[in-house]
Amino acid sequence: xxxxxxxxxxxxxxxxxxxxxxxxxxxxxxxxxxxxxxxxxxxxxxxxxxxxxxxxxxxxxxxxxxxxxxxxxxxxxxxxxxxxxxxxxxxxxxxxxxxxxxxxxxxxxxxxxxxxxxxxxxxxxxxxxxxxxxxxxxxxxxxxxxxxxxxxxxxxxxxxxxxxxxxxxxxxxxxxxxxxxxxxxxxxxxxxxxxxxxxxxxxxxxxxxxxxxxxxxxxxxxxxxxxxxxxxxxxxxxxxxxxxxxxxxxxxxxxxxxxxxxxxxxxxxxxxxxxxxxxxxxxxxxxxxxxxxxxxxxxxxxxxxxxxxxxxxxxxxxxxxxxxxxxxxxxxxxxxxxxxxxxxxxxxxxxxxxxxxxxxxxxxxxxxxxxxxxxxxxx
Numbered sequence: 352x353x354x355x356x357x358x359x360x361x362x363x364x365x366x367x368x369x370x371x372x373x374x375x376x377x378x379x380x381x382x383x384x385x386x387x388x389x390x391x392x393x394x395x396x397x398x399x400x401x402x403x404x405x406x407x408x409x410x411x412x413x414x415x416x417x418x419x420x421x422x423x424x425x426x427x428x429x430x431x432x433x434x435x436x437x438x439x440x441x442x443x444x445x446x447x448x449x450x451x452x453x454x455x456x457x458x459x460x461x462x463x464x465x466x467x468x469x470x471x472x473x474x475x476x477x478x479x480x481x482x483x484x485x486x487x488x489x490x491x492x493x494x495x496x497x498x499x500x501x502x503x504x505x506x507x508x509x510x511x512x513x514x515x516x517x518x519x520x521x522x523x524x525x526x527x528x529x530x531x532x533x534x535x536x537x538x539x540x541x542x543x544x545x546x547x548x549x550x551x552x553x554x555x556x557x558x559x560x561x562x563x564x565x566x567x568x569x570x571x572x573x574x575x576x577x578x579x580x581x582x583x584x585x586x587x588x589x590x591x592x593x594x595x596x597x598x599x600x601x602x603x604x605x606x607x608x609x610x611x612x613x614x615x616x617x618x619x620x621x622x623x624x625x626x627x628x629x630x631x632x633x634x635x636x637x638x639x640x641x642x643x644x645x646x647x648x649x650x651x652x653x654x655x656x657x658x659x660x661x662x663x664x665x666x667x668x669x670x671x672x673x674x675x676x677x678x679x680x681x682x683x684x685x686x687x688x689x690x691x692x693x694x695x696x697x698x699x700x701x702x703x704x705x706x707x708x709x710x711x712x713x714x715x716x717x718x719x720x721x722x723x724x725x726x727x728x729x730x
Contacts (some may be wrong), residue, residue: 355518356490358483359659362389363479365479366428369452371444373434376483377620378461378536381514383432385483386459395455397428402436412438419446423454428602434458437532441473448477461536461595476513485512485621487655489730497726504722505635508644511623526632537596537624552577555585560597561618564625564643565678567602567614567670567688571679588617595620599656603667603680603687606711611670643672645694648678649720652729653690676705687715690728696721 358381376382390397400407410418412430423429425590434440438460447456477661488507492500501519510516510525513532519525538550559573572583577584591597599621602612619625621660622644626632635641650666657664664683670676677689689708702719709715720728 354376356494356514358385358487359487360385360481360483361491362386362481362644363393365481366454366455366457367479368455369448369477371448371456371478373459373473373478373480374457374483375480375595376459376461377485377498379513379515379532380483382459382461384514386432386457387429387572389457390428393428395427396425397430398422398426399430399432402431402433408437411443412440414439416444416446416450419443419450423447423451426454428457431456431458433461434646435460445473445477448474482658484651484655484658486514486517487512487659487729488652488726489656490657491517492726492730499704501722501726508622508648509626509632511621511626513621513623516623517599522632526627530548530630532601533624533627537594552579554628556584557591557596560588560721561576561619561625561629562640564616564618564640565646566616567611569614569619596624598651600650600668600679603669603682609671609673609711610673616668618650620651622648622651642692642694645722646678646729649690649692649725649728653679653681656729659708669708671707675705677708681699685714687712689715689717690718691719694719700722 360374362372362374362385370627374382374386387399388389390399400411402408407470411422427522431437434444437443438676444456444458444608447454488500491503491507491512496666502630507517508526510529515526516529519528529585532630538553556573559576560568566666570581570588573579574581579587588597596619597617599615599617601615602610603608604612625647627646631640654666656662664681667680667682668676668678669680669689678692679690681688681690689705691702691705693702704717709717717729
């Protein structure tokens with residue numbers, strides 16, 4: 352189902368001759384739809400291929416200049432969907448750009464590990480990269496009043512923001528579809544690209560992470576619970592990040608004696624996937640993890656907002672050994688912005704500014720983000 356929501360990204364802004372535009376993002380977030388909408392409206396003569404087309408993938412991956420010449424002759428724009436499935440993709444794209452600097456090239460990838468690894472060196476200085484996420488709150492709000500968008504909040508925290516899920520009104524259907532996305536696409540991708548044999552290990556790891564949102568994660572402890580060594584756990588977590596399932600936060604520290612910074616925290620890129628992993632789609636008033644869902648949602652929506660606005664920032668959490676904490680630190684332009692996420696309105700009113708954070712860092716601010724004031728934070 353195509354999304355009825357207009358996406359924030361305008362591909363025409365970033366598409367330049369002589370450079371490859373790479374559009375990354377998980378499967379099912381609308382990359383192909385966005386690309387097809389663009390090519391249906393462009394005046395550029397174009398060809399559209401997919402990495403799932405084995406004959407094309409084999410021919411393009413040969414990096415034979417004569418074959419590539421025949422593919423792009425008579426066109427202005429070469430489009431390759433699911434490009435990560437093509438062997439030697441980086442070298443092949445480099446040949447296109449180097450020998451046809453007047454051509455436009457647009458490729459998509461649903462898993463960044465293969466595509467990033469194989470394009471990094473060949474395409475140095477020859478590419479622009481964009482990330483497309485599941486629907487942002489900002490994109491939802493463009494199609495309604497802020498009040499109407501706010502009424503969708505509980506659904507977003509429980510079922511996530513994949514376009515197909517948001518456009519489905521039946522709750523049982525939402526559950527079925529997000530569970531299918533989890534099983535058929537995300538887990539399958541990780542197994543397919545890394546030739547991992549055991550999907551149960553990946554799912555069990557995700558379950559453990561799902562219950563530790565907002566907490567520091569010990570890979571040693573995870574390894575003990577899963578019967579894996581520490582390096583294997585770290586590798587799996589890296590794969591889950593590169594396939595856009597998880598995102599990690601490092602601890603912020605300039606004063607190592609007081610601040611905890613060695614362990615990462617992990618958040619899900621989409622809460623529907625998180626809830627599908629633990630098979631819990633209960634409404635918020637029947638859950639004990641609403642605060643964790645809120646923290647996760649706010650962090651991911653902030654990433655989307657900043658990414659689409661072209662605002663570059665580094666993200667951290669802040670903890671001290673005597674239990675002082677700030678959920679999210681945003682570092683940009685020499686400034687530190689601290690945010691605490693509180694789902695419960697009573698708790699948010701009682702939350703006092705984190706004095707030690709503000710005293711330790713003179714260039715820092717602090718703000719509590721709750722359901723009463725979140726819209727300016729994510730839009």
